[in-house]
Amino acid sequence: MENYIKLEKILKDNNKIKYIYQVSENLKKYFYPVDFEIEYDENIEQVPNSILAVPFVCNILPIIWITNATLEITELDKSFYESIDQFKKGYINMYPTISFKGKIKVDKSIVNHYENNGKSICFFSGGVDATSTLITHIKEEPLTVTLWGADIKTNNVEGWNRVKEFIIQNTPNIKNKFIKSEFRTIINESNLNKKIEKYVTENWWHGFQHGIGLIGHVAPICYIHKITKVYIPSTFTKNDVGVTCASDPSIDNYVRFGNSKVYHDGYEFSRQDKINRICDYNKTTNNKLKLRVCYMTDKGNNCNECEKCIRTIMAIKANGENPSEYGFLPDYNKIKYILENKCYFNNIILPLWKNILEQFNKNKNSLENDEDVKWFFSIDFEKINKRYLRLYKRIGRFIKRKIGGK
Ligand SMILES: [Zn+2]
Structure with a gap:
């Protein structure tokens, strides 16, 4: 029997999306039976389904590829749809020992057009990479976007509140957007890790999901606010040899949706360069940007x-x-x-x-x-x-x- 994942319906309610989808029997081991919901901090009902499908597809695609399955979708944004083969090449080159197959069946690909308003989005965790990217583009009045459900689990309310408070206090004069998403909760990472462990040393989250998985979430925000530039801060630099990570210029820089394009930002800077830029910024402005870098505590502090x-x-x-x-x-x-x-x-x-x-x-x-x-x-x-x-x-x-x- 053919393996498939079918997005049947997208339910919208004020600021929330819920994806109703079907998974064929053989693929069920890669999912947990929890709802795939995303909660934005603004009403998203005006956003067309072809854009709202983007976050779902971004997180499902790597599973489709490595299991040679078919993804069935009624409506998908045309420019995103056309970019898939481009960023898939990044994965193929990164992991030559894995075969990336699979098909996408889209009934209608839809053009979504919005004019560039000159503003941008920066993915923002409060860490060194994100803060350096924010400084680089500060004149574009970027919106920062932080996802609850990536490093901080969606059931960790206390940890998340601390992160949120840190970001709001630490980025005065900047508009912050927060998204709560079950994009990690729905996926059985341990079974996917078992599936790939013979071929790669990377785990599923870091090596396959986290780059485009995060990126897809901002498609609705870009549509509402007519934002055409999305910056995802780089962790590594061009000098890092032998590093594989799902957030890479060869993947991120090819992702598009509507009139928006993604930029893997700061790849030219070493970590010390980024720290120096942040220190220089703090020395020369009245801003005193603080950093949140720790991954050992889930309390949201260092x-x-x-x-x-x-x-x-x-x-x-x-x-x-x-x-x-x-x-x-x-x-x-x-x-x-x-x-x-x-x-x-x-x-x-x-x-x-x-x-x-x-x-x-x-x-x-x-x-x-x-x-x-x-x-x-x-x-x-x-x-x-x-x-x-x-x-x-x-x-x-x-x-x-x-x-x-x-
Ligand atoms: Zn620490």
Whole structure:
């Protein structure tokens, strides 16, 4: 029997959309039986179904491709429909060991036209990448868009409220849009991870869903506000080798809907460049943008102890700024201890740390006398890695002995 996913109906009620869809028997293991609902912070009833279908299709497409299924849709925006084969190429090139097949059957592809009003949308988490993108386009009076249901689960009300409050307080004079979506809740990521684990090291969310999955959500907002530019901040840079991630210029830059186009933004900047831009912006304007970077806590604030928090603290310090003014509460003795005893600098984070050290050396005059961080000049990442691996092996041998002895 042919595998299929059929979007049967889109229910609209004031600010909410609910997708009614059918999934063929063999594909049911990739979904949870929960409603796929999206809640905007404004009325969306005027938005045509061909645009409202975009968020659904964006999140379903990768499943269609890897299971060689058919996606059946009554109405879909023409420019989005025509862009699918373009951004699919990005996936094909990124994962040569996987075959991306599948079909899309659209009854009517519909032209949606709106004039450019010069404004833009920035996806915004409050992190380094997003804040740098916001600064780049600040003159376009961008709307920021933040999704509840991506990193913060939709049942975590307290965590979300903190994120929302942080963003509103931290972006004065900027209009913020918030979207609540079940786009992750409906998908059985663990079964999809099992399906792909033979071929790739990436997980489903990071490697396949999260780029276009997020992007699709703004199609209705672009239609209502006649916004033609959508910026999605880059995490990686063109210098990162061997990184695969569903949010990539080879995918994002080819996504279109209505008169809107997506731009993967900031790819030319390293993480330290972005931090420097944020620090420069804060130094030269009255704005004091703070950062929210932590992925270790679901409370919506920075834990100040995970590798990412520490890395950001040290990068701000490298610029000569005070991390306490950027949303952190650093304890430098603790940071030194964690770096030397609990961190392993893999291929992805090692270059980032080396950039920080380079920036430290640029500011050597002031930082070598800074009691808090002067120890950082003599840090030896390779030596720490070796020590970490030795310890890791010792623990391995210990466990083996314990198990073997039973
Ligand atoms: Zn943290």
